[in-house]
Every structure is written in structure tokens, then in C-alpha cells.
Amino acid sequence: MTSEHTPAGLIGASIRRVEDPVLVAGKGCYVDDIQLPGMLYLAFLRTTYPHAKIISITTNAAKAMAGVLTVVIGEDVKQLNIPVAPMVPDQKIPPHPLLVRGAVHEAGVAVAAVVARSRALAQDAAGAIEVEYEALPSVIDAEKALEPGAPLAREELDSNICYVATKKGGDVEKAFAQAEHICRMHIASPRQVALAIEPRGIVVRPEPTGDLTVWLSTQAPHRVRGDLATALGFPEHKIRVIAPDVGGGFGSKGPLYREYVLACHLALKLGRPIKWIATRSEDFVTTIQGRDQAMTSELALKKDGTMLGLKVRVVANLGAYLYSSTAGPPQRMMGMAPGSYQIQNCHVEVVAVFTNTTPTGPYRGAGRPESVLNIERLIDKAAKELGLDRLALRRKNFIRPEQFPYKTGVGVEYDSGDYEKSLSAAMRLSDYDKLIRERDAAQARGELVGVGVSTFVEPSGGAGFESGTVRVERTGEITVLTGSSSHGQGHETSYAQVIADKMHVSMEHVVIRHGDTIAVQQGVGTFGSRSMVMGGGSMTLAAERVIQKARRIAAHLVEAAPEDMMQADGGFAVAGVPEKKVTWRQIAAAAYGGRVPPGMEPGLQETVFFDPRREAWGFGAHVAMVRIDRETGKPTIEKLVLVDDCGVIINPMIVEGQVHGGVAQGLGEALREQMLFGDEGQVLTGTLMNYAVMRAGDMPELTL
Amino acid sequence: MAAEIEFAAVPIRVTVNGVQHETVVEPRTLLVYFLREHLSLTGVHVGCDTSQCGACTIQLNGRAVKSCTILAAQANGAEITTVEGLAREGVLHPVQEGFREKHGLQCGYCTPGMIMTAVSLLETNPNPTEEEIRHALEGNLCRCTGYINIVESIRWAAEKMGGKNVSR
Numbered sequence: 004m005t006s007e008h009t010p011a012g013l014i015g016a017s018i019r020r021v022e023d024p025v026l027v028a029g030k031g032c033y034v035d036d037i038q039l040p041g042m043l044y045l046a047f048l049r050t051t052y053p054h055a056k057i058i059s060i061t062t063n064a065a066k067a068m069a070g071v072l073t074v075v076i077g078e079d080v081k082q083l084n085i086p087v088a089p090m091v092p093d094q095k096i097p098p099h100p101l102l103v104r105g106a107v108h109e110a111g112v113a114v115a116a117v118v119a120r121s122r123a124l125a126q127d128a129a130g131a132i133e134v135e136y137e138a139l140p141s142v143i144d145a146e147k148a149l150e151p152g153a154p155l156a157r158e159e160l161d162s163n164i165c166y167v168a169t170k171k172g173g174d175v176e177k178a179f180a181q182a183e184h185i186c187r188m189h190i191a192s193p194r195q196v197a198l199a200i201e202p203r204g205i206v207v208r209p210e211p212t213g214d215l216t217v218w219l220s221t222q223a224p225h226r227v228r229g230d231l232a233t234a235l236g237f238p239e240h241k242i243r244v245i246a247p248d249v250g251g252g253f254g255s256k257g258p259l260y261r262e263y264v265l266a267c268h269l270a271l272k273l274g275r276p277i278k279w280i281a282t283r284s285e286d287f288v289t290t291i292q293g294r295d296q297a298m299t300s301e302l303a304l305k306k307d308g309t310m311l312g313l314k315v316r317v318v319a320n321l322g323a324y325l326y327s328s329t330a331g332p333p334q335r336m337m338g339m340a341p342g343s344y345q346i347q348n349c350h351v352e353v354v355a356v357f358t359n360t361t362p363t364g365p366y367r368g369a370g371r372p373e374s375v376l377n378i379e380r381l382i383d384k385a386a387k388e389l390g391l392d393r394l395a396l397r398r399k400n401f402i403r404p405e406q407f408p409y410k411t412g413v414g415v416e417y418d419s420g421d422y423e424k425s426l427s428a429a430m431r432l433s434d435y436d437k438l439i440r441e442r443d444a445a446q447a448r449g450e451l452v453g454v455g456v457s458t459f460v461e462p463s464g465g466a467g468f469e470s471g472t473v474r475v476e477r478t479g480e481i482t483v484l485t486g487s488s489s490h491g492q493g494h495e496t497s498y499a500q501v502i503a504d505k506m507h508v509s510m511e512h513v514v515i516r517h518g519d520t521i522a523v524q525q526g527v528g529t530f531g532s533r534s535m536v537m538g539g540g541s542m543t544l545a546a547e548r549v550i551q552k553a554r555r556i557a558a559h560l561v562e563a564a565p566e567d568m569m570q571a572d573g574g575f576a577v578a579g580v581p582e583k584k585v586t587w588r589q590i591a592a593a594a595y596g597g598r599v600p601p602g603m604e605p606g607l608q609e610t611v612f613f614d615p616r617r618e619a620w621g622f623g624a625h626v627a628m629v630r631i632d633r634e635t636g637k638p639t640i641e642k643l644v645l646v647d648d649c650g651v652i653i654n655p656m657i658v659e660g661q662v663h664g665g666v667a668q669g670l671g672e673a674l675r676e677q678m679l680f681g682d683e684g685q686v687l688t689g690t691l692m693n694y695a696v697m698r699a700g701d702m703p704e705l706t707l
Numbered sequence: 708m709a710a711e712i713e714f715a716a717v718p719i720r721v722t723v724n725g726v727q728h729e730t731v732v733e734p735r736t737l738l739v740y741f742l743r744e745h746l747s748l749t750g751v752h753v754g755c756d757t758s759q760c761g762a763c764t765i766q767l768n769g770r771a772v773k774s775c776t777i778l779a780a781q782a783n784g785a786e787i788t789t790v791e792g793l794a795r796e797g798v799l800h801p802v803q804e805g806f807r808e809k810h811g812l813q814c815g816y817c818t819p820g821m822i823m824t825a826v827s828l829l830e831t832n833p834n835p836t837e838e839e840i841r842h843a844l845e846g847n848l849c850r851c852t853g854y855i856n857i858v859e860s861i862r863w864a865a866e867k868m869g870g871k872n873v874s875r
Contacts (some may be wrong), residue, residue, distance in 0.1 A: 019810075027804075028793075200814070492813070664813065667850075699845060702854050
């Protein structure tokens with residue numbers, strides 16, 4: 004373990020997390036830990052029908068129950084909706100009410116809401132509401148939703164299609180006409196539940212000043228605040244969103260959800276604080292789910308393995324309603340469809356479809372895993388069909404290091420990469436040839452053993468800007484304000500390493516503040532693997548500006564030229580005269596004490612809004628050896644080797660931890676986890692009793 | 708507004724983290740909500756409603772128990788330790804320390820339950836194998852870490868505690 008007290012060598016050091024002493028002591032503060040005087044509780048009556056007409060709702064009994072303040076149904080809040088901006092031209096955006104009216108379109112959607120004096124009373128009263136339904140035919144599978152005569156998931160629309168989007172490059176028809184072989188494949192990625200262990204939740208307090216304070220389990224406090232303002236018709240600058248400790252998200256805690264808007268609306272109406280915390284069962288069917296993309300592909304090749312062209316059609320299941328991020332993952336899939344390969348002739352089409360299921364959206368990779376699954380399986384299949392070695396086929400078509408920056412056949416620019424290097428490293432680390440010999444020997448004994456290889460690219464960044472403020476306090480300590488709020492990624496540690504390194508101070512000298520819109524300038528949030536690129540990037544630029552200004556103040560204090568001032572431990576020193584030192588404390592005292600150079604503004608704080616306008620493309624390769632027990636069908640991962648080039652690593656311990664978690668979710672997807680609906684659309688895997696999340700005993704050993 | 712529902716208040720007496728509490732609870736109050744909402748021990752987390760996730764794990768009379776599976780009234784007379792009760796005079800329990808040393812947590816939500824399960828494991832089996840650790844964690848879910856560093860954390864703690872059953 005590297006020392007935590009010296010500024011040198013902070014980048015690349017596995018420093019223990021700043022966050023942990025509080026969290027291991029059980030002193031974290033998650034939304035449900037917030038108790039306010041006079042607080043009321045919100046509970047919902049949710050439907051179990053995937054699609055049904057509402058005949059009647061009877062709330063009298065609930066309204067008469069002790070401790071109940073209000074009962075509302077869709078008609079009472081019909082002016083309120085979830086705001087969704089189109090991501091794709093001609094995207095259909097059907098109404099997304101907070102409480103449904105007339106009909107339900109997915110199991111789990113709320114028909115009525117109750118506010119009562121306690122959690123239990125609110126739930127009791129919700130249970131006393133009676134709803135009469137008339138079941139309607141439902142459609143669950145996105146491909147079936149496109150068949151002629153399929154039921155309409157949303158009867159307000161004339162088809163189940165939300166949008167069709169295409170990306171093309173080169174001359175695909177010509178490429179296929181020239182092909183000596185065409186490999187065809189259909190594959191689907193199973194629908195996943197994000198399953199952050201902390202369920203979603205909100206506490207909201209209307210302030211006497213007319214402001215609204217909101218504690219929310221969210222990945223993106225600023226974004227959600229903007230959407231909340233739109234949804235409520237309430238001024239954004241009077242809403243304070245606080246993301247306290249957030250117990251995981253994995254993409255699912257990005258959007259503004261119905262319950263949040265309703266809780267705010269009712270709190271304003273009643274003039275009292277309100278809490279709503281999802282039960283796990285509610286969380287299962289109301290939080291955006293991941294994947295559920297069905298992909299049909301054709302790969303045109305020469306007999307020698309040269310890839311000529313690629314056609315992919317993605318049928319993406321969006322669920323019944325759109326959240327702000329629902330349309331996103333298929334777009335991401337489309338943008339990286341050719342993977343690590345030189346395929347300039349591409350035609351990728353997404354057909355995004357409404358069904359009577361829980362809305363989908365970003366989840367751990369958000370389109371990236373779908374894309375990797377598709378192209379890598381397709382290449383394996385092509386290798387088999389052509390009788391070529393699957394590694395040779397990959398190597399022959401890799402984008403080569405000298406080709407970067409490389410514009411792909413779908414018009415996306417990759418910044419850098421060395422795919423041969425990561426694949427070779429995976430071969431070496433896995434002792435690939437030996438694995439193959441072991442596999443062959445096992446197969447000769449009649450055992451079911453296989454070795455899989457995959458490469459990948461993965462973009463980090465995106466979603467506009469991120470912001471960072473670096474403020475040197477009067478005493479010389481440094482406060483950083485970032486729009487990128489943490490929910491387990493260790494921002495308070497990694498960011499402090501970056502800034503302490505940049506400013507030549509110890510980590511204890513730096514504190515990272517995030518997750519409060521009253522403290523932090525406009526920001527975006529944490530999702531899409533963007534934090535270090537965007538959050539780290541913006542605060543680094545802000546630090547550079549602070550350093551520039553501080554250099555001039557320091558020079559002024561010692562009557563030297565600014566260009567002669569060098570950064571030194573804890574501040575600046577005159578070049579060649581290390582004993583002539585000015586500390587951050589002295590510089591700050593001057594900055595706030597009127598001793599700045601003539602014409603300079605006082606203070607020592609800079610804010611940067613950073614938009615690099617392109618993403619950083621990481622890459623890597625994985626090798627897995629898997630055994631399947633012939634008798635029980637149980638798969639066992641015998642070896643799993645991962646090579647992931649993620650650029651400069653700030654904190655290897657944290658990065659490895661992120662990889663571990665990603666692998667667990669990936670293996671869950673590959674081996675166990677799938678959200679299932681029955682033939683009539685009923686939820687089959689709506690609790691932890693039947694959704695097969697990875698447990699401690701399921702994880703294989705990893706080689707990183 | 709109608710009057711509050713009358714309920715038969717159940718008197719209970721429990722010792723939590725060394726402090727004795729005598730109070731009354733509604734019969735249906737789960738132990739986890741009693742600890743969280745009556746005693747403000749919010750380190751005891753709720754992650755599910757089917758007793759699967761283990762985020763609410765506490766020690767009840769020395770055994771790891773999911774506090775969402777029993778009623779507060781059933782805990783009458785019990786001695787309870789929550790994650791808040793592990794540290795002694797500001798010094799973390801070796802298991803807590805292990806989770807920090809080995810990056811056994813990310814978002815921290817499952818962590819108190821994980822730690823309480825691990826403490827109970829090491830009390831009964833001071834030098835567990837990896838398999839025994841993984842088996843002991845079957846009732847605790849983590850979505851962030853892939854469990855790898857949680858296992859490492861518990862091993863670290865076992866070593867730190869000298870592989871001995873240290874009664875604290």
C-alpha cells in the first residue's frame with residue numbers, strides 16, 4: 004500500500020478509499036435513513052395486469068382509514084407526466100402519466116397512491132383500494148410485437164414501433180455481392196434487472212421559502228432536477244436535489260421516475276415532507292431493466308476471412324413507457340456494431356418497439372454488451388463455417404494501431420487502440436494453447452468443455468459536458484465540486500488523487516463534494532463510464548486554471564517573475580531557489596486578503612465545463628474455459644482471463660473492483676439472470692426468490 | 708381525519724449494542740424497522756422483502772440473523788449487536804478494517820450485513836477456507852463487488868485476528 008501522506012506517486016496507487024470508514028461503521032446516510040419531523044409516507048397500489056382496461060377504482064375505504072391524508076388516482080394528477088425528449092427523429096413518445104388512467108400497459112404500474120402517517124398505514128390503505136379491470140391482449144416479445152396482427156402495446160398508437168434508426172457506411176450491397184461467404188446469425192440478449200441493493204427512494208420537503216428540497220437515490224442529481232422542474236412546472240433554481248449515499252445504480256438510477264414527481268407534487272400540495280422507498284418487489288417491476296435486444300446479422304466475407312460487409316438489424320424492446328434514457332441503449336449498440344474490426348461497409352438498423360413490459364434503459368454497459376455479444380458470436384460462427392481459426396480471423400480484420408483515429412463503417416471515431424496487443428496478452432495470460440489441449444483431451448473423454456474468446460471496444464464519456472470547480476479555501480485546503488456524483492465508484496478517493504497530484508498537496512488536503520445541486524454548479528452525473536474522463540477532466544482543467552492564477556500570486560508575493568515559479572510540494576518555489584517557497588496557505592491568504600497583483604480579481608476558485616466532443620475508446624480481450632456437467636447441466640467457469648486497457652489507471656484497486664463487479668453482472672447475464680414474463684405477460688421473476696442473481700458461491704476465480 | 712388505529716402495544720426489553728431499551732412496539736413491527744426507526748440504528752439496511760439479500764443482518768444472542776425475518780416483539784429479552792456496535796472506542800473491528808483494506812465494498816449498502824455475517828462466521832470458524840467463506844455469504848447479496856474482495860476482506864480479518872476465536 005502506498006503512503007497516503009505524500010503527494011508524489013498518487014496516480015496509479017491503490018490507496019484505500021476515503022469513503023470507507025463511514026460506510027463500514029454503518030454510518031452512511033442513504034435516502035431511507037433520513038427522518039424528518041412531520042414526515043408522511045407514500046405507498047402505491049400497483050397492477051399485476053400487463054395490459055388491461057380500468058373499469059372502476061374504488062377508494063372510499065382507503066380514504067376513510069385512520070392516518071390517511073390523501074388518496075389520488077390518475078384523474079387527480081392528469082396534468083403531470085414524465086418528460087421525455089426525443090433521441091431519434093420521428094420517435095413516438097406516448098403519454099407517460101404518473102398514475103395510469105383508462106388502461107394499464109405494464110404489470111407494476113401504479114393505479115393509485117396513498118399518503119399516510121406511517122409506512123404501514125399507507126400500505127394498508129393502498130391494499131384497501133379496489134380496482135376492476137378488463138384484461139386486454141398483451142405483447143411481451145419485441146419481435147412478436149412486429150408481426151402482423153400483434154396486439155398494440157399502447158392502443159393510442161397505430162403500431163408498436165417507437166422508432167427506426169439506421170447507420171450506414173460504404174457500399175453494403177456491393178460488399179455482399181462480392182462476398183464468397185455470408186454468415187447469418189440471430190441472437191438475443193436476455194432482459195436483466197439492475198438490482199442495486201438499495202431500492203429506489205425519495206424524501207421530499209417543501210420549504211417555507213417556497214423551495215423544494217429532495218433527497219434522492221440517483222446517479223444524476225442535476226439532470227433529474229432539470230426533468231423534475233419540467234415535470235412539475237416548478238422553477239429549477241428553487242429545487243435542491245441531494246443524492247446522499249447511493250446504494251448502487253448500474254444505469255438504472257439515472258432517470259426521473261414517476262414516484263419522484265408524485266411525491267414532490269403531493270408534498271407541495273399537503274405542505275408536509277413525504278418519503279417513498281420502493282420495496283424490492285416494486286423495484287423489480289418499476290425500475291428500468293437492461294438488454295432485451297434481438298439481433299439478426301449477416302457478415303459478408305472472402306474465403307480467406309477478409310470481412311467485406313456487415314448488416315445488423317436490432318429489435319429492441321423498450322417496454323410500455325419511455326423514460327428519458329429508454330431509447331438510448333440500442334443507439335449505443337448501433338454505434339459500435341462493427342466492434343474491433345475494419346468493416347467499412349455497414350448497415351445497422353434499430354427497430355425500437357413498445358411492449359407490455361417494464362421500460363428498459365441503460366444497465367451496466369447499456370448497449371455495449373449487446374454489441375460485443377453480437378459481433379463476437381458472429382465471428383466465431385463465420386470462422387467455423389469457413390474452417391478458419393477464430394483468432395486468425397479476428398487478427399486479420401482488427402483495426403491496426405497505425406489506423407487511429409479510425410472512423411468506423413457506422414461513422415463513429417475511435418481514438419486509439421492496439422487490439423492485437425490485448426488479444427495476445429489474453430492468450431499469454433490464459434496459456435491458451437494449453438487450454439485448448441486440455442479442452443481437446445476433455446472432449447475426447449466425452450466431457451462438455453469449451454474455450455471462448457472475445458474482444459471488445461468500449462467508449463467512455465459522452466452525454467454532453469461535465470463540470471468541475473476547484474476552490475482553494477482561505478486556509479489553503481482544497482475543495483472540489485463535481486457534477487459527477489458517486490454511487491459506489493469511489494469518486495471521493497480517485498478524484499482526490501487526481502487533484503492532489505495536480506496541485507502537489509497531500510490527499511488529506513483535498514475534499515471532493517458532489518451530489519448536492521445547491522453546492523455544485525450545473526452538472527450532469529455518473530453513468531456511461533464517463534466519470535474519470537468527464538468529471539476528472541473538468542476538475543483537472545479547473546485545477547490548471549487555479550494553478551495559473553496561484554503562480555502569479557505566488558510570484559507577486561516573493562517578487563519573482565511568474566515564469567520562474569515552479570510547483571513544489573504544498574505550493575510553489577522559485578526555480579533554482581527551492582527554499583524560496585510559497586505555500587497554498589500563503590497564496591490563499593493573499594488571494595482573499597487583498598494582496599493579489601494589480602488588476603487581478605481576488606479569490607482562488609475556477610470552474611470548468613468540459614466537453615471533449617468525442618469519447619475515449621477502451622478495449623480488451625477475454626478468454627473463458629467453461630465446463631458443463633452432462634448430468635445436471637450445471638456450467639462451471641474453469642478459467643476466466645480478462646485484459647482491459649483502460650488508459651492511465653488512477654487507483655488500480657478501485658479499477659479492479661469495478662472489473663470484478665462488471666464480470667459478476669456479465670456472468671449473471673450469461674449463466675443465470677433473466678427477467679421473465681409468462682405467456683400472458685405476467686411477471687415470473689419479480690422477486691429475489693426467483694430472479695437468479697449471482698451469489699458469492701457462483702463466482703469463479705479471475706485472472707486480470 | 709379518522710383516529711389512529713388502536714393496536715395492542717407489546718412491551719419489549721432488548722439490549723442493543725450494550726444499551727438496554729424498554730419500550731412498546733406495534734405487534735407487526737419488524738425488528739429491522741424497530742432498530743432503524745425507533746433506535747435510529749440506520750446501519751441496518753433493508754434491501755428486499757423476501758429475506759434474500761441479507762442487508763439487514765444483525766447478531767441476535769450471538770448468531771447472525773436477518774432482522775427483517777423476525778418481529779421486534781419476538782426479540783424481547785434478546786441481546787442484539789448491529790454494525791454500529793462493532794467498533795470499540797473508535798477502533799474498527801478487524802472485519803470492518805478488512806473491508807476497507809481489501810476494497811470489500813463499493814456502494815456500501817450491503818456492507819453492514821456482510822460484515823455482521825462475517826463476524827459471526829469468524830466467531831464460530833476463526834480460520835475459514837475460501838469455500839467456507841463463500842458458503843457463509845450465501846444469504847448476503849452484493850451487486851457491486853462480485854464478492855471477490857469481500858472474500859479477501861474476511862480472509863484479511865481472519866489473519867488479523869490470528870485465526871483465533873477472539874471474543875470481543
